[in-house]
Amino acid sequence: MELSRRIKSLPRYLFAELDRKKQALRQQGRELIDLSIGDPDLPTPQGIIDKMSEEIRDPRNHRYPDYEGLLEFREAVASWYWRRFGVSLDPSTEVMALIGSKEGIAHLPLAFVDPGDYVFVPDPGYPVYRASTILSGGIPYTLPLREERGFLPDLRDVPSEVAARAKVLFLNYPNNPTGATATREFFREAVAFAREYDLIVCHDAAYSELYFESPPPSFLSVEGAKDVGVEFHSLSKTFRMTGWRIGFVVGNAAVLSGLGRVKTNVDSGVFNAIQRTSIWVLQGNMDGEVEGWRQELRRRRDVMVEGLRSLGFKVEPPKATFYLWLKVPEGYTSRDFAERLLEAGVVVTPGVGFGEWGEGYVRMALTVTEGQLREALRRLREVKL
Ligand SMILES: Cc1ncc(COP(=O)(O)O)c(C=O)c1O
Incomplete structure (x- = not known):
């Protein structure tokens, strides 16, 4: 069955290989910390x-x-x-x-x-x-x-x-x-x-x-x-x-x-x-709930920014959103770096998935608990870059 030219001209899905690896690690029983999901982890109030x-x-x-x-x-x-x-x-x-x-x-x-x-x-x-x-x-x-x-x-x-x-x-x-x-x-x-x-x-x-x-x-x-x-x-x-x-x-x-x-x-x-x-x-x-949600995200942001800085990353705290946009270390593409973190049990999105100008960055979504962020940082500390 032939897809329309319109559908065929949509950008290719770039992360098939990364997804396969993620799947394989999960099948081996590895518990991954997933920072790739732009979806709040806490339930609806x-x-x-x-x-x-x-x-x-x-x-x-x-x-x-x-x-x-x-x-x-x-x-x-x-x-x-x-x-x-x-x-x-x-x-x-x-x-x-x-x-x-x-x-x-x-x-x-x-x-x-x-x-x-x-x-x-x-x-x-x-x-x-x-x-x-x-x-x-x-x-x-x-x-x-x-x-x-x-x-x-x-x-x-x-x-x-x-x-x-x-x-x-x-x-x-x-x-x-x-x-x-x-x-x-x-x-x-x-x-x-x-x-x-x-x-x-x-x-x-x-x-x-x-x-x-x-x-x-x-x-x-x-x-x-x-x-x-x-x-x-x-x-x-x-x-x-x-x-x-x-x-x-x-x-x-x-x-x-x-x-x-x-x-x-x-x-x-x-x-x-x-x-x-x-x-x-x-x-x-729900204004009070939203204020609590902002405070939770701010705590997570601060934990992650401070942790990443202590690992030698240069990162500015975002002024808004639940994303951290992190420059990858010299010598890595965004995909190589994401793969390296995946091997350590941390899932991030390669910046190139958001367009060619995203190359050189990865996106971390702060949609996991503070405890999981601290564990992610502990895992990152062990990655040899
Ligand atoms: C920038 C941006 N706009 C729009 C949306 C879509 O959100 P929704 O369709 O849930 O309103 C998203 C979801 O990730 C987003 O990141």
Whole structure:
């Protein structure tokens, strides 16, 4: 059976060999510490489960949801946005529910990108920006994220003939995999660039609440942003609801309407019981839980940064997210280094899996207990580099 050219042109899966080794070690009974998973290890807070237990019993939640989300959900998002970012949104046209932010990111190019159009994708980056571009027939144009620029792309580097043929600019701060955050100044540059070339900015803010310093700004908080773009959010990482599949996109009404045209044809919205539970969550009922989660992640981050420094690694504490982006020692590729750590019983993701500019780094997800992180450090100490 022949796969479509579209599917065949998706980037190759790079880690088959590493996965095979991981599997083999597990079969030998080795207990691995897995720092490769971008999924909270702690369960969804009990309050959310209790609220869901109520909502699931209510028959009005059992029917097909509207693809754009309940108006009450969109109102709750708009109120949360105002409280958190000082950005005002019209719930009826500037907010839409998503079946996780991945769903919206994956569908957006289908609404706006024609075959041959360029889409700007950050590299290293969340792989879905590139994949969704290819699935829509677009051409991904790599924006390198370099450490010396704080992992912000240099938009002045882009040739104007490419920008003129581009439709979408994907950005993501706080950033997966680097843990970098963006300034309002950078967002202003992005708005000016988008205006000049008539681009849609898609800012992915899935990690906006997992911060350790001042709360990161919304892209929409800079002047003119709503004229050119949208922002994606998720309840997944903030409230440890990855399996529940709920997120949202907010901002430019025409962009939301285009995405809505795709959604009406391919999905049927988010389970209403989950939306009603999420309204309660966004009303601030879980804010204390989120603060506790941030504190837990901060402790883990500090243990790991201090431990890695004591092993001679140069590493800066990330300002946000639960990822550590670690430069590999001289003489290693990111894959060689990940393999070396795997032999010692620690699983990390080679940076090259996030794009060619991720070469030279590995990503460690702090989604294991502090005790396991300390054990990972003990194992790393024994690795001969
Ligand atoms: C940068 C980024 N954006 C979006 C997502 C998707 O999250 P969800 O679909 O659970 O909202 C992820 C998940 O790992 C991510 O890392």
